[in-house]
Amino acid sequence: MVRFFGILIGLFFAGMLIYSFGRGAVEYVSNPPVKAVEYQFHEKPKDVSFASDGPFGKFDNQQLQRGFQVYKEVCAACHGLRLVAFRNLAELGYNEDEVKAIAANWIIETPSVNPDTGEASTRPSVPADKFPKPFANDVAAAAANNNAIPPDLSLITKARNGGAPYVYSLLTGYSDPPSELPEANRPGAGLHYNPYFANLNIAMAPPITGDDQVTYSDGTKATVSQMSQDVSAFLIWTAEPSLVKQKQTGWAVIAFLLIATILAFLSYKTIWADVKAEKKKKDA
Amino acid sequence: MSFPWAQQYKPTTEFGQWMDEKLPIGRLIYNSVGAGYPTPRNLNYMWNFGSLAGFFLVVQIVTGIILAMHYAANAAIAFDSVEHIMRDVNSGWMIRYAHANGASFFFIAIYLHIGRGLYYGSYKAPREMIWLLGVVIYLLAMATAFMGYVLPWGQMSFWGAKVITGLFEAIPLVGKPIQELLLGGFAPDNAALNRFFSLHYLLPFVMAGVIILHIWSLHIPGSNNPTGVNVKGPQDTVPFHPFYTAKDGWFLGLALIFFTGMMFFMPNALGHADNYIPANPLSTPAHIVPEWYFWPWYAILRAFTFDFLFVPAKLLGVLAMFSAILVWFFLPWLDKSPVRSGDYRPRFKKFFWFGLIPCIVILGICGGAPAEEPYVMLSQLASAYYFAHFLIILPLLSRIEKPEPLPNSITEAVTGKPLEQAS
Numbered sequence: 001m002v003r004f005f006g007i008l009i010g011l012f013f014a015g016m017l018i019y020s021f022g023r024g025a026v027e028y029v030s031n032p033p034v035k036a037v038e039y040q041f042h043e044k045p046k047d048v049s050f051a052s053d054g055p056f057g058k059f060d061n062q063q064l065q066r067g068f069q070v071y072k073e074v075c076a077a078c079h080g081l082r083l084v085a086f087r088n089l090a091e092l093g094y095n096e097d098e099v100k101a102i103a104a105n106w107i108i109e110t111p112s113v114n115p116d117t118g119e120a121s122t123r124p125s126v127p128a129d130k131f132p133k134p135f136a137n138d139v140a141a142a143a144a145n146n147n148a149i150p151p152d153l154s155l156i157t158k159a160r161n162g163g164a165p166y167v168y169s170l171l172t173g174y175s176d177p178p179s180e181l182p183e184a185n186r187p188g189a190g191l192h193y194n195p196y197f198a199n200l201n202i203a204m205a206p207p208i209t210g211d212d213q214v215t216y217s218d219g220t221k222a223t224v225s226q227m228s229q230d231v232s233a234f235l236i237w238t239a240e241p242s243l244v245k246q247k248q249t250g251w252a253v254i255a256f257l258l259i260a261t262i263l264a265f266l267s268y269k270t271i272w273a274d275v276k277a278e279k280k281k282k283d284a
Numbered sequence: 285m286s287f288p289w290a291q292q293y294k295p296t297t298e299f300g301q302w303m304d305e306k307l308p309i310g311r312l313i314y315n316s317v318g319a320g321y322p323t324p325r326n327l328n329y330m331w332n333f334g335s336l337a338g339f340f341l342v343v344q345i346v347t348g349i350i351l352a353m354h355y356a357a358n359a360a361i362a363f364d365s366v367e368h369i370m371r372d373v374n375s376g377w378m379i380r381y382a383h384a385n386g387a388s389f390f391f392i393a394i395y396l397h398i399g400r401g402l403y404y405g406s407y408k409a410p411r412e413m414i415w416l417l418g419v420v421i422y423l424l425a426m427a428t429a430f431m432g433y434v435l436p437w438g439q440m441s442f443w444g445a446k447v448i449t450g451l452f453e454a455i456p457l458v459g460k461p462i463q464e465l466l467l468g469g470f471a472p473d474n475a476a477l478n479r480f481f482s483l484h485y486l487l488p489f490v491m492a493g494v495i496i497l498h499i500w501s502l503h504i505p506g507s508n509n510p511t512g513v514n515v516k517g518p519q520d521t522v523p524f525h526p527f528y529t530a531k532d533g534w535f536l537g538l539a540l541i542f543f544t545g546m547m548f549f550m551p552n553a554l555g556h557a558d559n560y561i562p563a564n565p566l567s568t569p570a571h572i573v574p575e576w577y578f579w580p581w582y583a584i585l586r587a588f589t590f591d592f593l594f595v596p597a598k599l600l601g602v603l604a605m606f607s608a609i610l611v612w613f614f615l616p617w618l619d620k621s622p623v624r625s626g627d628y629r630p631r632f633k634k635f636f637w638f639g640l641i642p643c644i645v646i647l648g649i650c651g652g653a654p655a656e657e658p659y660v661m662l663s664q665l666a667s668a669y670y671f672a673h674f675l676i677i678l679p680l681l682s683r684i685e686k687p688e689p690l691p692n693s694i695t696e697a698v699t700g701k702p703l704e705q706a707s
Contacts, residue, residue, distance in 0.1 A: 009671075016600060083367050159561045246377065250545070254541060260537055271526050272530070
């Protein structure tokens, strides 16, 4: 009985699927799907490497400090870093006084209440504060930015396919639209052509426009590519502050496991020796 | 336990005797994973994945309990509480990455464990109950994993919850009320998040209970083996401890090297970038895909593209997706071949390796890909084969196939000597 009904059900599902396949195939042949314009013009992130890449990669603190400077002077006016606290900057090599000064002088103050009146107010940040948001809320952010909300950058290198190379490519990827781009896909008012962005037209104006837009204190030449790479490296750190620690812990754990597994394998061999010897006699 | 040649537990100390009369826990361990459980001597490495799956369930429970100490099941702060674990909790990143990748490794182990059962006929008499309980465990694992992925309340969490609970909407009449009951509202929100968290914490313990039944029912007939031939005497077996504890032990070390390699060096490789964006009901991700272990079923769901009479395509897809797993409940009665092991079934072997396995792989690839050609057509062909394999090919095959001669005993298969002569 089970098999009888089973075969009937099987014939029904398989039949339906073959029927759907047939109709889909006819449709595919008679009316082949056109690749969306976004597919034709979209480009994969550029090949760019970072000091923190690979199983032995480490953060380059000099670069992270430069990247932080780019974030502060170029990005911070519109993009928040709400999951990162000023105290975390100590990991980039800033000392306690420097962190305190960075927090106190940050371009936006931390929301607070007036201790006398209880009215909403702001105060200078302290190291324990997270980076204050550049806009009070999404409505304010959209209103100030041509209806597009600038995303928070804390997790951006983990929240986009392609990671940090994608961020780097986006920053350096602005160009004039190619002449063969259909009219419907050309950037409208307030939009900018960027083939690395999913739908090709991004609301953000090119943020890094020319060399020496920031002045690095360590003497590094601030080219567009250098600044983009530095800020991307900084954003790897904001998304995964424990990245280097993870890899170091990983090597210690794997070294331990290798030794333990080899020992366990040897004891397995010893325990089974007699039973296996019987089998060997047969194979010989 | 049920074998006449099973070793009887003999407490060696006075305290052991005293305990054995009051609470024979030593006897239980001895007979279930100790020297008192005679196990076929010829088990290959495919028999390692049951204990491995059990180990990863323990990893999930332990890391999960710690995560629950720091996680906040509230739609307003769930996402940030996960980032709090990643940034501020001591070694919180390690606990969370172990939990996230542990789920994947649990499913790798459980899929290989199921595949072993399918190839070596472990579902056949007298082991039907072990198989049925195993399917229950698998269903519970899927429900648990799905709800766990919702908890970080990222974009894929939210939209995954919306799509999967939306499936119930396809059921006529009762569909909509069921969906609202599951979500505690009309769309995923705080009520859904809270009940998913509650159930995500509960179900692993239900799983642990069913696993006890699974192992209990295993110890009645004893383990199957690669020949599929019954154990005929003590020479066919070795005591579980130390032989299989040692084998499981070193293999666990090997599995852990792969697991820690994933969790320390590429912890997000199996996740989705979109889930690091906080849930936003107003912005739909470009591709909503579940976790990799659901891809084959997701492909079957999406393979139905045309209505059948008055049945809409979506309902057909939902029925087919659930049937694809429920068919396993009937497997012991669909495949009536008296030979268990695929090694001795020449035609079954071909259908298994060149039919079922490629079909599952293709379904997996298609389930993870966007719903466009050629993936839709490929998943239609593969889904058709999937149903044909279990519901048409296996029932008919057991009638027409001529199995190869079986060895007289496990000992003979291993040593080449008849059971009586082997020492």
